[in-house]
Amino acid sequence: MDVEIAGIAKKPERKQQQRSIITQQKLLDAAIQAFSENGFKGTSTRDIADRAGVHHPLITYHFKNKEQLWRAATDRIFREFNIALVKAMAEIPDEEPKARAEIFVRTYLQYSRNQPALHRIILHEANYPSERLDWLVENHLKPLFDEVHKSLVGMQQIGVVPAGSAALLFNMIRVCAGGLVALKLELKQTSGIDLDSDEQIAELADLIIRVFFPGEQPKPA
Amino acid sequence: MDVEIAGIAKKPERKQQQRSIITQQKLLDAAIQAFSENGFKGTSTRDIADRAGVHHPLITYHFKNKEQLWRAATDRIFREFNIALVKAMAEIPDEEPKARAEIFVRTYLQYSRNQPALHRIILHEANYPSERLDWLVENHLKPLFDEVHKSLVGMQQIGVVPAGSAALLFNMIRVCAGGLVALKLELKQTSGIDLDSDEQIAELADLIIRVFFPGEQPKPA
DNA sequence: AATACAATTTTCCAGATTGGACTAGATCGT
C-alpha cells in the first residue's frame, strides 16, 4: 500500500490532518500580523501563539521553528498576491500595455490595503543583511521585478512612461503604492489621509497613473 | 553659595560632565543604528550598549530608560536633518519655488543616504499605534508636512506640479526618496541599483523632479 | 598638592521573557 514516487520508498502517509489545518492557518495569520508589526527579531513566538490563541509549543510542532514559520507566512502573502495579480492581469490583452499597467497598480494597491504586510515585511528585512532577505529576493521579489521591468521598458519605447532608469521607476511606483500603505497610520495623523477608505485608495491609484504613465496609449496602425 | 534662579533654590551644580558627553554620543549613535534596524520592541538595551562599547547600565544613568533613549536618538536625527534642510533652503529665494523643490528633494535624498534611519524609524513606528508615533508626528512630522504641503499647493497653482491631492503628492515624493533609500539593500539585489553611489542618487533625484515637477517655472511678469 | 565630594563607570542581582525540547494524554481518520 505504500506510495512510491520517484523511485524512493515513501512512508505510509496513511493519515491526514484535520483540525491542525485550522491551527496552522491561525498561526500563519497571527505570524503575518506580528512579523509585519515588529519584524523577525522583534517578534516572539509566544506573541504569535497568543494572537493565534494556541499554545506556543505548537509552533515547533507545525513549523519546526521561528525561521520556518516566518518563511511559511511570507510565502503565503506573496503567493496570494501573485494569484490575485495573475487573475487581474488575465483580463487585459497584451496589446494594451497602459491598461495592464493600470490594472497592476490598482491590484497592488488593493492587495496592499488589505494586507499591508506585503510591503512591511520587505521593509523589515531590508534593514540589514540576512538570509531571509536573500530568500525573499530570490523567490519572490526578483521574479516580479524582472517581469514588470521588461514591460516598463516597452512602455517607455511607446512613450507612455517617462524616460529614465526603468529600474528606478519601477521601485518608485512600488513605494508610492505599498510604501504609502505601510505608512497609513502616520499619514492619517500627519496628512489627514485615510488609506482605509476606498475613495482615497482610488484617488491614489489615479494619481500614480497620472504621474507615472502620462503618455497616451498609441492607436494600433 | 548655592545658585538661585527663578526664585527656586537650585542644587549646588558645582560640577560638569566631561567624558560623559562621549559616552552619550556613542550611545545615541548606537541607538539610532539599532532602532532603525530592529525597531523599538526589537532592540534590547544590551544590544545598544554593546554596539556603543559601553556597559549597559550607563543607559539608565544617562537616559533614564529605553524609551527616553529612543526619544533622544530620534530627536537628534530630525534636528540634524532640519538644520541641513534650513541651511540648504536658505540659499534659494522664495520667488523660485521649483528651484526650492529641487533643493528640498536633493537635500532629503542626500541626508537619507547617509542616515537611512530618518525614514526607517518612521516606518517602524507606523506599523502600529503607539505614543512614540504620536510624539513623532506632533514634534517632527506634522510641522514639516504643513510647510511643504503649503508650498506644493502653490506650485500646483502655477502649473509646476500636477493637479491632485497635494497631501498625497507630498507623501509620494517623500517615499520615492526616503522609502527607496530605506530599501537600498533589497534594491541592490533585486534591481541592481546602488543607492550608496553618488551617481545613482543624483539620477534618482533627477527622475523624481522630472516626474513630480514636470512644469516649467513661469517667468516673472 | 591634598582632600572632599560629585559625576561617572563598573559590578552584581532579581524577576521576567525568550526560543526550543520533552512527555503524556486527547483527538481524529480509518
Add this chain to the structure above:
DNA sequence: ACGATCTAGTCCAATCTGGAAAATTGTATT
C-alpha cells in the same frame, strides 16, 4: 477500536530589563 496525529502542560538554558551597590574618575576648594 486502533494507531497516527495533534495538543496541553512543563521544563530549560539563554537572554532580557531595570536597578542597587560598590568602585572609580575628575574637579574645585582649601
